[in-house]
Amino acid sequence: MVEKAAKPAGERQGAQIEQYLSAFRSFERGLNGESASPIHAVRKEAIAHFASTGFPTTHDEEWRFTDVQPIARAPYAAGTPGTVSAADIARWTFAGLDANRLVFVDGEFSERFSTVRSVPSGGAIMSLARALTSGDAAALRHTARHARYDQDAFTALNTGFLRDGAFVHIPDGVSWDEPIYVLYLATGRTVPFVAHPRNLFVAGRNSRCFVVERYAALAENSYFTNAVTEVVLAEGAVVEHDKVQEESLNAFHVGSAHVSMAAKSNYTSNSFAMGGAIVRNNITSVMEGQGVECTLNGLSLSTGRQHIDNHTTIDHATAHCNSHELYKSILDGSSRGVFNGKIFVRKDAQKTDAKQTNKTLLLSDLATIDTKPQLEIFADDVKCTHGATVGYLDAEAVFYLRSRGIGIELARDILTYAFASDVTGRVKIEPVRAALDRLILKQLHEGRRLEGL
């Protein structure tokens, strides 16, 4: 609740906004006649909105703990994507994951490395750009209809540059159990660039699918990923949506997911954040029909000077919906973590059951956590709880392990690993779960020894 001296955001941001506006003008020129399409009207509206608000500052309640000035200040240019080899792609594919794959290199769709072997009949697994140009009904109906660009500057920016990303459409009644893997790979290009990936996942009535989004980098260079994902669940649809973020440690990542859930649908999000210098994840899920189950799990691991911010919003707009949320962070070095979990229970959303848990493990005295669980409740017949804890490893548990002859370093690692596996264990896709386990072990001092156990 500390107020900082006011600074004229608009004035200072003039050049920063202009950088994106001129990029938009050249983007517009490259569209070749598409500029008359209804989608382009949305783009123009979104960019105008961005131009009027600029980047958020720490004076905005939503961005109090995350200063995006480094992102706003950095010069970014669009350009041709760098090159990757098949070996690079193989390195960033989950071992054992036999899946349809959509690959994007430096934000551009890579036809060469994407493999789509089978598609549900009547559905689609393809690049969003192709879906839009080929006039896919589901893509046209849902694109830019769910993510509100008038409420967030980064979503506005993404919508302004909306062009490509992953598009998945599972038709009514289809259980598509083969996971769909979407990989965003940044090459070691020296020119800083910005990518605005735009994903759309549409699950039809009583359908089921698994989607894995992964953001990774080949080198520790600086770039900016500003992703927006829209997920639409029709009545009775079941979606598991995993996101693994391993950007370069010098990169900025802002990822927003907007989930719209119809009656009796079931959505699970597992979000893992490990990379990035400044990272912001937004998940906004809106329950539009009764009987919805929404589960949001998250784990962030940070060290050095990383800053990882998780914002989640669960909007209980209708009655008889349940939500479960578990977010954990492990902070080491002088990293900074932020968690803000909002739960809204609208008037008449009776019989809501919402449970939120946020746990933070501080491994270093230089690390900082700012957590703000938030409940706003306007209905009376509801059960809402939230709990937040911040602390260090339980001294007694460490002692117990040491008394069994385990060294202090390893004892700490075992406990840290256990803390994290509570979240990783919730991932249903086995190869992804195993890969996450390895990733966490890699971050621990004595992880190598633990791996053998």
Added chain:
Amino acid sequence: MTKENDSIEQLTNQEYKWGFVTDIEADSAPRGLSEDTVRLISSKKQEPAWMLAWRLKAFAHWKTMTEPTWPNVHYPKIDYQDAIYYSAPKQKISLNSLDEVDPELRRTYEKLGISLEEQKRLSGVAVDAVFDSVSVATTFKKNLSELGIIFCSFSEAVREHPELIRQYLGSVVPQTDNFFAALNSAVFSDGSFCYIPKGVRCPMELSTYFRINAAETGQFERTLIVADEGSYVSYLEGCTAPMRDKNQLHAAVVELVALANAQIKYSTVQNWYPGDKEGKGGIYNFVTKRGICSGANSKISWTQVETGSAITWKYPGVILKGDNSVGEFYSVAVTNNRQQADTGTKMIHIGKNTKSTIVSKGISGGHGNNSYRGLVQIQKGATNARNFSQCDSLLLGDTCGAHTFPYIEVKNTSSKVEHEASTSKIGEDQIFYCKQRGLSSEDAVNMIVNGFCKEVFRELPMEFAVEAQKLLGISLEGSVG
């Protein structure tokens, strides 16, 4: 259900029991706020030059500030130029005994159930009764002064103990702290001052009753309590206000200073006029309360029962600066009809081994909106700091709202912070169980709500606990179905 709903109707429609106006000639300042108003208040109070300079500094800063908009409350814009900033009841200058107190005033106290005589004789509570900003009578002063305890009105303290005032005034809540604190610093009319010397345990509960009386007067109270090393004091603050149509602004500042090994317990029962069923009238209660545990092993404990006011905006906080110091916050906030409350606490852990406990119970009924907003900050040097927070909300109806905005900021690994919150309504099975045992639904609800608040009421001194339960009954009883 219908029967229960009837009793809800009945009880939520209950009139404000303590609404009455005392007709006393008031000596008021002209409407409006300017440097002249500040000078006028200062001269009326015959203050020394340093006090005036302090006020003017606050006023100069206030002019540069804007009213905060972040609280989760909504009200029409306040015109600060359309209020009277000073009003004192006309009466004789000095009083030797209670008999000299204006009989009209005395009757007001009797209606409120705080007859000075009775209190003096029976309860052993020293009362510094503040009637519209000016202290009219102080009891038990002699008993206290024998122990070296200073308990007097703020203006008297400025005259008699300038060294203490100059040392501590604004040391916890600076003039520039926030919009309402700056306003208060510029125009505060009176309040209480209390100093407990080294090693003294104050033998009785100190108490001030506040009343807003003259129409359309903002009330700007200033309370300063200093507990010197190893001392102990328990302070009670309670308020009721008469019925008014126009919203009245109340922006008080309370500062507590606990030196090494000292302990301060501050309890509040707040029952300002909440406005009528449509939310018309009612007090705006924008209060800044803060304490500092400046010495090692000190302790400050806030207990509050907030049932009144149209809008409550207050965050009693503790700065835990001394090593091993302890901060506590126990709160029951009730909002009914159109009442809005945005309340909570701030616990700033600076010293080693500091501990804080937060227990907040929010109850909303009618169209009330109740927000808990709290900050727990563990600073780098606060090794082994510990915090436990619990905020529970009870919803009595489908038109009210309960919100929680807890902020937790931790910069230290050896510290442990826990936060729990829950929101629910009274279980139908609980009511059924009680009814099955022969209790009326009304009694059942009363019992359950009282049980819900027990953790907080337990912290109140005896006299207050009784009053608090009554108040809770009046504000809510039966507004559940």
